[in-house]
Amino acid sequence: xxxxxxxxxxxxxxxxxxxxxxxxxxxxxxxxxxxxxxxxxxxxxxxxxxxxxxxxxxxxxxxxxxxxxxxxxxxxxxxxxxxxx
Amino acid sequence: xxxxxxxxxxxxxxxxxxxxxxxxxxxxxxxxxxxxxxxxxxxxxxxxxxxxxxxxxxxxxxxxxxxxxxxxxxxxxxxxxxxxxxxxxxxxxxxxxxxxxxxxxxxxxxxxxxxxxxxxxxxxxxxxxxxxxxxxxxxxxxxxxxxxxxxxxxxxxxxxxxxxxxxx
Numbered sequence: 001x002x003x004x005x006x007x008x009x010x011x012x013x014x015x016x017x018x019x020x021x022x023x024x025x026x027x028x029x030x031x032x033x034x035x036x037x038x039x040x041x042x043x044x045x046x047x048x049x050x051x052x053x054x055x056x057x058x059x060x061x062x063x064x065x066x067x068x069x070x071x072x073x074x075x076x077x078x079x080x081x082x083x084x085x
Numbered sequence: 086x087x088x089x090x091x092x093x094x095x096x097x098x099x100x101x102x103x104x105x106x107x108x109x110x111x112x113x114x115x116x117x118x119x120x121x122x123x124x125x126x127x128x129x130x131x132x133x134x135x136x137x138x139x140x141x142x143x144x145x146x147x148x149x150x151x152x153x154x155x156x157x158x159x160x161x162x163x164x165x166x167x168x169x170x171x172x173x174x175x176x177x178x179x180x181x182x183x184x185x186x187x188x189x190x191x192x193x194x195x196x197x198x199x200x201x202x203x204x205x206x207x208x209x210x211x212x213x214x215x216x217x218x219x220x221x222x223x224x225x226x227x228x229x230x231x232x233x234x235x236x237x238x239x240x241x242x243x244x245x246x247x248x249x250x251x252x253x
Contacts, residue, residue: 042193042245045222064220 001081006074013050017043029071047073055081107170108162109189113139116159123171126215130163133208141205151203156229156238157195164213164227165244166190172218173246190246193222197240201231208232213242221245 011024018024018037033039039047048059048067057080059067067073101120108115122129134151141149169190203209209229216224228239 040193042222042243045220046224049217049219061220 001078003074003078006077007070009054010051010070010073010077013054014039014047017047027070029069029074031070033067033069033073051077057081057084104167104170104174107174108166110162114158116155116162117167120163120167123167125172125175128163128168128171128213129210130167131208131210132159132163134203134205136205138205149205151205151207153197153199153238156199156203157197159209160197160211160213160227160229160238160240161192161195161242161244163211164225165192165223165242168213168215168225169218169223169244169246172223188246190244192242192244194243195240197238197242199238201235201237203231203237209237216241 007027011027014024014027014033014037015021017039020037023031023037027037031037033044033047034041044064044067048064051057051073052059055077057077059076059080063076063080067076101123104120104123105117108117110116116132117130118132120128120130138155140152140155144150144152209231211227211229213225213227216226218224222243222245224241224243226239227242229237231237
């Protein structure tokens with residue numbers, strides 16, 4: 001799965017937790033989940049849990065800690081996906 | 086300790102109520118009288134609204150009704166905070182009393198629907214079922230029932246327990 005594919009799926013995962021739909025449509029690796037998308041920091045946990053369910057992966061504490069912007073989210077998801085194969 | 090059918094450890098009621106010593110709320114803002122069931126996945130507790138609670142005087146003048154925000158607080162204290170403290174104690178094996186002065190439960194989201202009024206002196210029961218506890222966040226589905234076992238309010242609650250160094 002390419003980074004571009006994960007990015008577009010990530011928009012669906014994040015969507016319930018941000019009201020800034022315009023910003024969401026244009027996200028890139030640098031987009032910060034809290035500062036740019038104004039996501040409630042406790043909802044990051046929900047995004048991680050939703051991503052785990054979507055990709056059938058398990059995200060541990062250290063990986064979750066890295067998931068602050070869109071780029072690092074894609075890094076963690078693709079890393080966990082590659083471990084699965 | 087006894088094991089119930091689901092394999093959860095059910096503590097006896099004096100041990101349950103030991104958790105109440107860890108609640109940071111005092112007097113007029115403490116809304117838990119008793120914990121009747123406490124396991125890793127579920128908590129049940131009771132509270133009787135005091136006739137002379139501070140909010141009845143003005144809500145509403147001459148016609149006291151428990152405010153929705155207080156109903157929400159009762160659900161959060163029993164459903165989230167009691168269970169959250171229990172889970173953290175279990176996870177850390179830490180002697181809470183040495184170190185709990187800077188620990189504060191913070192509500193991060195609620196989504197509650199209200200069905201019935203609660204009047205002064207009424208006893209309510211709160212039942213909370215854990216959805217998940219991960220990365221320090223606890224999310225629960227919480228219901229409040231009156232003495233006829235009818236639903237007073239229900240909804241999803243989430244919160245975290247944070248270690249805050251308050252300025253002295």
